[in-house]
Amino acid sequence: MIEIDRLTYTYPRTDRPALDDVSLRIDAGESILLTGRSGSGKSTLLGAVNGLIPHYYGGRIAGRVVVGGMDTRDHKAHDLAALVGTAFQEPASRFITRQVADELAFGLEAAGLDGAEIARRVRETAERLQLGPLRDRPLDQLSGGEQQRVAVAAALARQPRVLVLDEPTSQLDAESAQGVLDWLRDLCRADGLTTVISEHRLGRLLPEVDRVAALSERGRLEAWGAPAEVLTRLANGGPLIEAARALDVPAGLSEDALRALRERLLAWRMPPDVATAGGVRLAARNLSFAFGEGFELHPVDLDLRQGEAVAVLGANGSGKTTLLRCLMGLLAHRGEVQLEGQRIEGQPVAARARHLAYVPQWPSAFLFADTVREELWTTLRYRGLHSQARAPASVEAMLGAFALDEVAGRYPRDLSAGERQRTALAAVMIAGPKCVLLDEPTLGMDSASQAQLARRIRRWKRSGLSVMVATHDVEFAAAVSERALVLERGRVAAVGDTAQLLFDRPELQTALQRLSGRARPACVSDLVPDTGGEDADD
DSSP: OEEEEEEEEEOTTOSSOSEEEEEEEEOTTOEEEEEESTTSSHHHHHHHHHTHHHHTTOOEEEEEEEETTEETTTSOHHHHTTTEEEEOSSGGGTOOSSBHHHHHHHHHHHTTOOHHHHHHHHHHHHHHTTOGGGTTSBGGGSOHHHHHHHHHHHHHHTOOSEEEEESTTTTOOHHHHHHHHHHHHHHHHHHOOEEEEEOSOHHHHGGGOSEEEEEOTTSOEEEEEOHHHHHTTSSSOOHHHHHHHHTTSOOOSSHHHHHHHHHHHHHOOOOOOOOOOOSEEEEEEEEEEEOTTSOEEEEEEEEEETTOEEEEEESTTSSHHHHHHHHHTSSOOEEEEEETTEEOTTSOHHHHTTTEEEEOSSGGGTOOSSSHHHHHHHHHHHTTOOSTTTOSSOHHHHHHHTTOGGGTTSOGGGSOHHHHHHHHHHHHHTTOOSEEEEESTTTTOOHHHHHHHHHHHHHHHHTTOEEEEEOSOHHHHHHHOSEEEEEETTEEEEEEEHHHHHHHSGGGOOHHHHHHSSSSSOSHHHHSOOOSSOOTTO
C-alpha cells in the first residue's frame, strides 16, 4: 500500500535533511507505529505519505513515495485525500468549520456525497467515537482531548484506505484513547485499513500495531520490525523496558521477561522519603466557574505548597484546563485564589504572571515572536527584567538548559511539537516564577524529553518552586508529583498520595503498577532516585 524508497527531504531555509535516505514498505491492512525523538522527522514522514510534502511545504526532495499506486511527486494532497485521511497535531489550528457536526461533514461534502449519506456517516462516526453529546457544540468550547477526538473522527468519516495519525491519543483519557484504538483495530480487520501512527506513548499502542519504525535524531531509519524486537534496541523503550534495565533483568515483552521483572518489582522496597514541602504557596477556596449553560467547574478547594508538585487528573472535559485557567486569571471565576496568603482574584493576568506562570496545552497559542531566542527576550522585557542585572537567568543559558540551542534562530511555530513545548517552558521559566501551572506539558514530547522534564521539575521542587500539572499521562504524574486530585465532570472526586490514588483506580494505574499489582514502585524514577545534583543533559 505504501512504498517509500530512499526518501530524503530538506525543509526550505534549512541545511540538514529532516529525513535522510528512509526506505519502508508497508502492506495493505498493516498498522505501523512511528517513533523517535522530537524533531526526528516523524511528522515529516506522515506529510510525505499524505502529499503535503513536498507540494505544500516546498523544500528539496529525493527518492519517492508511492501510496496505493499513486506517486506523490505526481499527485498533490487533494488528489490523495480520498485515499489518505490525516489527523494532525494541534487540531484546533486545522479545523475548517466552527461546529463538531459540520467538521465531520466537511470532507464528505467536499467529496460530493449526497445529504442522506453524509448524515448517516456523521451519525455513525459520532456514535463510534462517543461524540454524540458533542455534535452540536462549538469546536472552540471543547477541551483539547475532545478536539483531538473530533479530528480523528473527521479523518475517518471519509472512509479512507490509508490513515496517518500524528499523536492521536496524546490528549485523550484512557477510555477515549482505547475507544479510538479499538475502532482503528476494527477498521483494519474489516476494511483492510492501513494505518501509520506517530506516537510517543508507546505502551498504549504496542498491542495494536504490527510493526514499529524508529527514526534517529538525524531523520534516519534506526530500527524497523516487530514491536518487541525494536523496543529492546531503543534507548527509551517504555516503562517496562526501562524498569528491567534499572533492575538488571532481561529487558523484553515476552512472558519470561515480564515474569522476571514482576518478581524483582515485588521484592523491591521503597526507600524512606526525606523530602518535605514548605508552607502553602498557592491556594484556592470555593473556586468555581460556569460556561453559560454548558460545563461547570464546581467549587474546588486546594493547596499547593512550596517545593511540591500536584497532578490534576481526569477524563477529557472534566475541568482540568478550566481549573488552571481560573487559577491564572484567564477566566472570570468565583471564589478566592491566594498566592502566598494574599488574595489575587481581582488582579489582572499581567500582575499574577509576575510570580505565577502558565503554559497552555497547545504551546503555539503562546508563541508569537519571530525566533525562539526572541521569545525569551520578550518575556524578560514584559516583566521589566531585560537588563542583565535583573534577569534571573541569561537567555543563552536557558536555551541550553532546554536543549534549544540549535533551533534558537528558528520561527517557533515551525518547530516540532516537543520543541514548541520546550520553547514555551523556557519562555516562562526565564522570568523566575514562584509557581508554574503546566497543562499537558508532555504533549508531543518523546520519552527521553519527558524524562528530562521530570528530572527538571524534581530539581525545581528542590529549589522551592511549586508546580501544578494537568495531564492524562499517569506515568509522568507518578514521576513528578507527591499528591494528585481527580476531577470528574467538574467535581473533585479524589485527592491523595499520587501513587496510591493511581493504584486505587484501575483505569489510572501505571505500567509497573499493573504488572506488580502494588502501588509502589509506580514509575521508573522510583527505582532510580535522583541524586540531587545537576542533570548532565541540562
